[in-house]
Amino acid sequence: MSAALDLTESERARILAKTARFAPPPAALADGRRDLVGLTRPELAAELAAIGEAPFRAKQLWHWIYHQGATDFARMSTIARPLQQKLAAHFVIGRPDVAAEQTSADESRKFLFRFRDGQEAETVYIPDRQEDRGAVCISSQVGCTLACRFCHTGTQALVRNLGAAEIVGQFMAARDAYGEWPSPKGETPRLLSTIVLMGMGEPLYNYENVARAMTIVMDNEGIALSRRRITLSTSGVVPMMDRAGAELGVNLAVSLHAVTDELRDELVPLNRKYPIADLIAACRRYPGASNARRITFEYVMLAGINDSPAEARALVKLIAGLPAKVNLIPFNPWPGSPYATSTPAAIARFAGIVMDAGYAAPVRTPRGRDILAACGQLRTESRRAAPALQTTSSPT
Numbered sequence: 001m002s003a004a005l006d007l008t009e010s011e012r013a014r015i016l017a018k019t020a021r022f023a024p025p026p027a028a029l030a031d032g033r034r035d036l037v038g039l040t041r042p043e044l045a046a047e048l049a050a051i052g053e054a055p056f057r058a059k060q061l062w063h064w065i066y067h068q069g070a071t072d073f074a075r076m077s078t079i080a081r082p083l084q085q086k087l088a089a090h091f092v093i094g095r096p097d098v099a100a101e102q103t104s105a106d107e108s109r110k111f112l113f114r115f116r117d118g119q120e121a122e123t124v125y126i127p128d129r130q131e132d133r134g135a136v137c138i139s140s141q142v143g144c145t146l147a148c149r150f151c152h153t154g155t156q157a158l159v160r161n162l163g164a165a166e167i168v169g170q171f172m173a174a175r176d177a178y179g180e181w182p183s184p185k186g187e188t189p190r191l192l193s194t195i196v197l198m199g200m201g202e203p204l205y206n207y208e209n210v211a212r213a214m215t216i217v218m219d220n221e222g223i224a225l226s227r228r229r230i231t232l233s234t235s236g237v238v239p240m241m242d243r244a245g246a247e248l249g250v251n252l253a254v255s256l257h258a259v260t261d262e263l264r265d266e267l268v269p270l271n272r273k274y275p276i277a278d279l280i281a282a283c284r285r286y287p288g289a290s291n292a293r294r295i296t297f298e299y300v301m302l303a304g305i306n307d308s309p310a311e312a313r314a315l316v317k318l319i320a321g322l323p324a325k326v327n328l329i330p331f332n333p334w335p336g337s338p339y340a341t342s343t344p345a346a347i348a349r350f351a352g353i354v355m356d357a358g359y360a361a362p363v364r365t366p367r368g369r370d371i372l373a374a375c376g377q378l379r380t381e382s383r384r385a386a387p388a389l390q391t392t393s394s395p396t
Contacts, residue, residue: 024163038165066222069181141201
């Protein structure tokens with residue numbers, strides 16, 4: 001194995017070891033019952049075998065949990081009542097509690113979900129303006145360790161990772177709110193049509209739970225969302241990007257926001273560990289990237305900071321040869337933020353340069369600003385219970 005691959009593997013191991021410090025709580029209730037949401041198919045079969053049930057019961061339960069959206073064993077009409085009662089004595093089918101809910105003037109809907117240990121995370125549903133579909137913006141952590149300067153979530157220290165059940169549970173609870181069960185099949189329109197892992201936290205610093213949750217979401221006998229309908233957004237955890245590409249193959253979005261290491265070190269402190277050259281190299285390695293499945297580069301527009309024509313030309317040069325598009329995101333202010341949004345003229349000028357080079361450069365229309373549900377505005381009041389686990393705001 002080459003020295004470069006050795007480094008990558010050692011970095012992955014270090015990331016996973018640090019992740020373990022922020023592990024979610026066990027998926028068991030105080031009364032000993034086990035939550036079945038978040039289990040893989042083999043794990044579900046093993047839980048059923050432990051209470052003396054045959055393997056085919058796992059297939060039945062999978063259908064009821066992820067296709068029908070059932071939370072009550074008594075609703076499972078293909079299962080006899082004695083077994084329904086037995087299952088209810090050993091297991092639950094959980095959902096996060098809705099601690100608060102807000103709807104924006106533009107119909108974006110923000111949920112504050114509370115989990116069993118009292119910690120909270122935010123999830124946003126963003127409806128399409130033209131069609132009956134929309135994206136569910138899901139959180140992967142409570143808080144964040146990256147401390148990106150323009151992001152409200154980055155002002156909240158990392159409390160803990162979310163478990164697979166809590167990640168997939170956000171999507172399932174949003175579906176509950178819109179009554180979209182059973183799971184639409186084939187070409188049937190879906191109101192909740194896509195998932196974007198762009199909520200609170202860095203998904204690749206909670207990779208194993210995120211991967212498990214997305215594998216459940218993509219299972220064809222349950223929720224059955226295609227990998228083309230899932231986008232994972234990262235600030236550039238380079239060693240985990242290769243693994244995510246190989247194992248999940250979902251769409252990739254990269255929070256770039258600057259074209260020089262000097263500025264990106266300031267805006268996205270993780271850049272000090274994985275600089276732009278390494279990040280772009282990882283993007284070039286990402287499997288499945290093509291004109292049909294372009295890598296998205298997210299670029300928040302900060303007045304007088306990163307929005308000059310020279311920086312637009314440098315961006316085009318940086319991504320040359322990559323199947324890519326650039327999402328230009330007008331900065332969404334939050335209380336105490338040190339930045340201002342670029343002017344419409346500056347954004348239009350920047351977009352024009354990128355588009356003239358042959359790249360799509362849509363300007364993201366801010367959604368949910370009035371309820372602090374727009375990009376970079378999510379935050380909760382959750383705090384870590386054990387002071388000994390406090391970390392600094394330096395990049396992981």
